[in-house]
Amino acid sequence: MSDNTYAHDPRVASDLFASGEGNLFQRVMQMKQDDQQREDQQHGSVHTDEAHSSNEAAMSLFSTVRPNIVQSIRAFRVQDLADEAERLKQHFLYAFCANALTKQEVLETIATSFLFPKHFGKNYDGLYDCLTDLVQKAGEQPGFVVVLDGLPIAQKFDKDGRETLLDVFREASEYWAERGVPFRVFYSFA
Numbered sequence: 001m002s003d004n005t006y007a008h009d010p011r012v013a014s015d016l017f018a019s020g021e022g023n024l025f026q027r028v029m030q031m032k033q034d035d036q037q038r039e040d041q042q043h044g045s046v047h048t049d050e051a052h053s054s055n056e057a058a059m060s061l062f063s064t065v066r067p068n069i070v071q072s073i074r075a076f077r078v079q080d081l082a083d084e085a086e087r088l089k090q091h092f093l094y095a096f097c098a099n100a101l102t103k104q105e106v107l108e109t110i111a112t113s114f115l116f117p118k119h120f121g122k123n124y125d126g127l128y129d130c131l132t133d134l135v136q137k138a139g140e141q142p143g144f145v146v147v148l149d150g151l152p153i154a155q156k157f158d159k160d161g162r163e164t165l166l167d168v169f170r171e172a173s174e175y176w177a178e179r180g181v182p183f184r185v186f187y188s189f190a
Helices: 004-008 010-016 024-042 049-058 076-088 103-113 124-131 160-178
Strands: 068-072 093-096 144-150 183-189
Touching: 010 076, 068 160, 076 093, 093 103, 103 124, 103 160, 124 160, 144 160, 160 183
Parallel strands: 068 183, 093 144, 144 183
Antiparallel strands: none
């Protein structure tokens, strides 16, 4: 069943934004599952565990997000990202950076939040090393969901500083992509 069906489905306007339990994503996925069950019943299919597990895989929050990407957090909620990382048994790394005003403070916040070792140099090269080599030496990795929440918009951490920081995460994402490990980074600005 195509996701495009929902764009033309009259239930979308009434059901998705109506009050109810769960967030928008959960309600869309429930509608999709209900439609699949109706289709199975119409075609006389038996809903087996195998079909159910493949349906669960399709219900991933990340079904439309590439496995190695750095992108704005947009419509995702931090808790939903954390829950999905846990469901997929991936590492969830979260840093709240809104109180930082300089590059050093942002890097220190990230280092503290991600539990980097004390010898972390608090520079972009050190950040890259901690996100890649250091982690790889720890053994096989299941994947990462990284949230950089509230990156500051400040005079001492300007647009160039933010882009350089995000470039480090993009390079780390490429590093992990070469090794077949999902590394998704979501960010927002303060």
